Amino acid sequence: MLEGTNALNISVDDIEAFHRDGAVLIKNVLSKDWLDLLERGIEYIQHHPDGMSAGVGMPLRIDQFPASHSADLDQVMKASPISEIVGRVLERPVRFYMDQMFYKPAGEMFPSAWHQDTSYYNIEGDQVVRAWVCVDPVPRDASIEVVRGSHRWNITYRPPVGMDPKTDPEGAAALEAAYAAGDILIGREAHASWTYFDSFLDPALPQLPDIESSRDSFDILGWDFAPGDVLLFHGNILHSARGGAVLDHPRRAHASLWIGPDVHYLRRRSQAIPDPIQLYDYHPLDGQPLADFDEVFPIAWAPA
Ligand SMILES: O=C(O)CCC(=O)C(=O)O
Numbered sequence: 001m002l003e004g005t006n007a008l009n010i011s012v013d014d015i016e017a018f019h020r021d022g023a024v025l026i027k028n029v030l031s032k033d034w035l036d037l038l039e040r041g042i043e044y045i046q047h048h049p050d051g052m053s054a055g056v057g058m059p060l061r062i063d064q065f066p067a068s069h070s071a072d073l074d075q076v077m078k079a080s081p082i083s084e085i086v087g088r089v090l091e092r093p094v095r096f097y098m099d100q101m102f103y104k105p106a107g108e109m110f111p112s113a114w115h116q117d118t119s120y121y122n123i124e125g126d127q128v129v130r131a132w133v134c135v136d137p138v139p140r141d142a143s144i145e146v147v148r149g150s151h152r153w154n155i156t157y158r159p160p161v162g163m164d165p166k167t168d169p170e171g172a173a174a175l176e177a178a179y180a181a182g183d184i185l186i187g188r189e190a191h192a193s194w195t196y197f198d199s200f201l202d203p204a205l206p207q208l209p210d211i212e213s214s215r216d217s218f219d220i221l222g223w224d225f226a227p228g229d230v231l232l233f234h235g236n237i238l239h240s241a242r243g244g245a246v247l248d249h250p251r252r253a254h255a256s257l258w259i260g261p262d263v264h265y266l267r268r269r270s271q272a273i274p275d276p277i278q279l280y281d282y283h284p285l286d287g288q289p290l291a292d293f294d295e296v297f298p299i300a301w302a303p304a
Contacts, residue, residue, distance in 0.1 A: 008081055015089050022233060024089070026229065026232065031228070034076060035228060037080075038133065041071075041072035042066075043252075045101050049063070050064075052064045059104065064273055065099060065191075065277070066254070083301040089129065090260045092302075094301055096256065096297065097128075097259045097276065097297065098121075098256070098273070099257065104250060104251040104252075107247070108244060109241070111243030116157055116235070117130060121257075122271055123235075123264070123266060124265075125262040129232055130256070131230050132231040132253060133229070137224075138224070139247075140222040145242065147218045147237065151233075153236075158207055161196035161197060162199040162200050163200050165200050165201070185268075186275070187274075188274070191274055194274060212240070259290055264290060265288045276297075279296050282296065
């Protein structure tokens with residue numbers, strides 16, 4: 001092993017960059033065999049849309065939990081080096097929480113709006129890490145950008161999706177009643193049919209700043225991405241992907257979400273993605289560590 005590096009060539013600088021900036025690109029992690037499996041899994045999912053991806057109506061397919069529908073993606077999640085690099089950067093045991101596919105067809109890239117990931121999920125903690133990979137080369141103007149350090153702003157913004165409660169007062173009142181009763185907000189049945197637009201936005205959360213219109217006011221970090229690289233970013237960080245670049249190939253990305261020991265369950269009115277389906281059997285309570293649900297979230301990688 002080289003000085004200053006550990007297995008997988010993650011340097012002390014990479015670890016520091018992740019904690020300081022909230023994101024780091026680790027080069028050349030996935031071999032061709034892993035990329036082939038990823039590509040096969042992504043193409044399978046693209047051709048088998050489920051009830052959570054139909055109807056979004058954009059030149060961007062977002063699929064929730066694709067590894068639970070594709071044996072290839074499941075293998076990548078369970079056996080590729082992705083869990084290890086997340087664990088080495090956190091220096092903690094890590095568990096797989098969920099995954100998504102972001103498939104943009106060749107041509108002009110559709111933008112992914114600025115947002116934070118944690119506000120979409122019923123989770124809270126500092127050890128939430130996204131691992132974003134793509135089987136195609138992606139220039140910086142179509143790949144992920146982050147606002148450097150925004151994972152430390154200690155603020156949860158309103159996700160840029162969801163219905164205004166004023167448009168459906170009855171539904172909004174039912175959500176409030178469920179919240180007050182300690183009930184689950186988006187049920188298991190959402191796995192059969194649900195999109196971002198079926199959730200309610202939470203008016204109590206502050207609105208996102210208009211980062212794209214005043215990019216010079218923000219410290220924006222971005223990278224050219226090559227297949228085999230893994231981009232790690234913090235669950236609380238503001239991030240997006242710009243639109244407008246024209247690619248002569250699709251941009252087929254997969255993003256997985258990993259959690260460390262400090263992550264606990266927290267029902268959010270802004271929840272836009274259902275809980276992982278096995279978690280519904282356990283009736284988690286607000287504040288309960290997700291490590292309590294070892295059968296749903298087994299340890300994927302732990303330091304020796
Ligand atoms: O790939 C994209 O365009 C968006 C990805 C993203 O927002 C995420 O992984 O959280």
